[in-house]
Amino acid sequence: MIVIGGGSAGYAAARTARDSGADVAIVDPGPLGGLCILRGCMPTKTILRSAEVAALMRRAGEFGFAPVEVRSRLGAIVDRKNTLVREFADYRIQQLRDPAFTLYESAARFISPQLIQAGSRHLTARSFILATGSIPRDVPIPGLREAGYLTSDELLDVREQPDSLIVLGGGPVGLELGQFFSRIGTRVTLLQRSLHVLSHLDDDIGSTLEQALREDGMEVLTGVSLLRASGGGRAKTVEFLHQGETKSVTGAEMLQALGRRPNIDGLQLGAAGVKVDEDRVVVDGTLRTSQPHIFAVGDVTNLYDIVHIAIQQGELAGFNACHPHGPPKEFDDRLVTEVIFTDPQVAVVGLSEKACRARGVPYLTASYPFADHGKAMVLGSTRGFVKLLAAPETGRLLGAAVVGPEAGELIHELIAVMYYHGTVQDLVRMPHYHPTLAEILTYPAESLAEQVRRA
Numbered sequence: 001m002i003v004i005g006g007g008s009a010g011y012a013a014a015r016t017a018r019d020s021g022a023d024v025a026i027v028d029p030g031p032l033g034g035l036c037i038l039r040g041c042m043p044t045k046t047i048l049r050s051a052e053v054a055a056l057m058r059r060a061g062e063f064g065f066a067p068v069e070v071r072s073r074l075g076a077i078v079d080r081k082n083t084l085v086r087e088f089a090d091y092r093i094q095q096l097r098d099p100a101f102t103l104y105e106s107a108a109r110f111i112s113p114q115l116i117q118a119g120s121r122h123l124t125a126r127s128f129i130l131a132t133g134s135i136p137r138d139v140p141i142p143g144l145r146e147a148g149y150l151t152s153d154e155l156l157d158v159r160e161q162p163d164s165l166i167v168l169g170g171g172p173v174g175l176e177l178g179q180f181f182s183r184i185g186t187r188v189t190l191l192q193r194s195l196h197v198l199s200h201l202d203d204d205i206g207s208t209l210e211q212a213l214r215e216d217g218m219e220v221l222t223g224v225s226l227l228r229a230s231g232g233g234r235a236k237t238v239e240f241l242h243q244g245e246t247k248s249v250t251g252a253e254m255l256q257a258l259g260r261r262p263n264i265d266g267l268q269l270g271a272a273g274v275k276v277d278e279d280r281v282v283v284d285g286t287l288r289t290s291q292p293h294i295f296a297v298g299d300v301t302n303l304y305d306i307v308h309i310a311i312q313q314g315e316l317a318g319f320n321a322c323h324p325h326g327p328p329k330e331f332d333d334r335l336v337t338e339v340i341f342t343d344p345q346v347a348v349v350g351l352s353e354k355a356c357r358a359r360g361v362p363y364l365t366a367s368y369p370f371a372d373h374g375k376a377m378v379l380g381s382t383r384g385f386v387k388l389l390a391a392p393e394t395g396r397l398l399g400a401a402v403v404g405p406e407a408g409e410l411i412h413e414l415i416a417v418m419y420y421h422g423t424v425q426d427l428v429r430m431p432h433y434h435p436t437l438a439e440i441l442t443y444p445a446e447s448l449a450e451q452v453r454r455a
């Protein structure tokens with residue numbers, strides 16, 4: 001097997017195939033480590049921890065301490081991030097260089113469905129796994145390129161703190177990095193096209209997060225239509241339409257966080273006969289492309305852009321490629337989970353109200369605010385809510401959303417209940433220690449259990 005791309009998805013595929021007895025080569029030009037480690041999950045979560053510390057320090061008085069003057073040193077924050085990233089990347093590189101694999105450190109391109117070129121070598125295999133990830137999407141906004149912008153790739157290495165930052169896009173990248181800069185003292189303006197940030201989720205989630213960010217001093221404008229950019233250097237201007245008026249904002253730096261697209265440039269997928277739909281490598285539920293011996297996993301499929309799913313897809317494809325005659329394993333989207341590491345955090349699993357309505361799935365819902373929860377009050381983290389969705393007749397948990405403190409941790413109890421096809425009645429019966437944040441899950445569960453009993 002040849003795995004093209006040694007990030008999270010590709011490495012998971014390679015490891016699974018090797019464990020199934022395949023002779024596995026990995027082709028990757030580097031830098032080795034993958035997006036999650038080098039420029040995605042881990043660096044962003046590392047710097048967000050610094051922002052969290054800054055936000056708590058500003059609240060020193062509230063917790064009984066003398067006021068603290070918060071003066072950030074972005075260079076030091078970046079150094080801490082780089083140290084950790086180096087450690088994580090070194091471990092991954094060691095795994096890729098394991099003699100159990102053959103690693104070719106070059107870019108791959110297809111010559112035919114069975115043959116690829118990697119540097120000066122031609123390589124052939126019984127099966128291939130495409131795992132080349134994603135890259136920031138180019139958006140044709142007049143003047144944007146000339147004014148100059150950064151993507152998350154570059155912004156993570158900026159050492160000199162800009163006094164102002166324009167963030168284009170209210171998805172996870174714009175929100176996490178926007179809040180980081182806002183909390184270390186940069187004036188941040190975020191422009192989002194949809195009526196709410198995180199537009200793919202239920203509106204109550206986006207509106208709650210927007211309100212929290214605004215309370216913290218970030219300017220968040222939604223329902224914006226971007227018109228053009230101008231200027232340059234330390235004064236970049238973006239003009240946009242907002243509430244029927246043309247407005248503009250000027251910032252020292254600009255983050256373009258308008259989405260990512262599959263990285264298929266240069267792969268010559270046409271030569272492999274792999275079907276592509278608007279840059280997306282088309283796969284079926286078994287991660288097989290239009291060519292039965294070529295699979296695609298992770299961001300290159302443009303399905304989720306979430307790392308544990310990329311790993312799960314890699315494992316499935318690695319298994320399926322090595323067992324061509326057995327029943328294939330299929331990706332199950334029932335437990336798809338997403339966490340956005342802002343404060344308040346956002347975490348969702350399973351079906352949203354939007355998805356239930358779109359698919360005609362009947363549901364009951366109940367929510368409960370952290371502002372009424374004892375442990376959240378003790379912690380001084382009362383922003384947000386918990387929302388559960390249950391099947392009306394059985395109480396089976398269909399989905400959940402948590403906006404609030406430790407949402408990314410709390411969601412895992414709900415994932416576990418859903419994994420075992422559990423109900424809201426189960427959630428009520430399960431013991432919950434007092435006082436914990438997790439106790440809050442029992443309140444909407446009680447309300448739903450009551451609704452199910454009466455139905």
Ligand SMILES: Cc1cc2nc3c(=O)[nH]c(=O)nc-3n(C[C@H](O)[C@H](O)[C@H](O)COP(=O)(O)OP(=O)(O)OC[C@H]3O[C@@H](n4cnc5c(N)ncnc54)[C@H](O)[C@@H]3O)c2cc1C
Nearest residue numbers: 005007008009034035036040041108133298299305306307
């Ligand atoms: C700022 C940011 C923050 C994020 N935070 C999170 C988070 O907190 N949690 C989460 O779940 N997800 C997060 N993500 C998403 C997550 O990082 C990705 O979903 C995941 O890393 C994708 O893994 P992958 O293996 O598909 O791709 P990658 O890890 O990008 O691997 C692709 C590999 O392919 C190689 N390659 C490219 N072209 C070729 C070629 N022609 N031939 C051979 N090799 C090639 C590359 O060198 C690379 O090593 C974040 C993303 C961003 C941008």
Ligand SMILES: NC(=O)c1ccc[n+]([C@@H]2O[C@H](COP(=O)([O-])OP(=O)(O)OC[C@H]3O[C@@H](n4cnc5c(N)ncnc54)[C@H](O)[C@@H]3O)[C@@H](O)[C@H]2O)c1
Nearest residue numbers: 169170171172173174192193257258259260305339340341
């Ligand atoms: N915590 C996490 O798991 C995490 C963190 C960061 C990124 N990621 C993943 O990386 C991927 C990329 O994230 P992202 O935030 O860059 O992209 P995204 O596609 O999630 O969000 C981009 C946002 O920009 C807006 N937008 C697009 N075009 C626009 C235009 N012309 N004008 C105004 N607004 C416009 C969209 O409405 C959208 O809200 C996502 O799929 C995400 O899942 C995950």
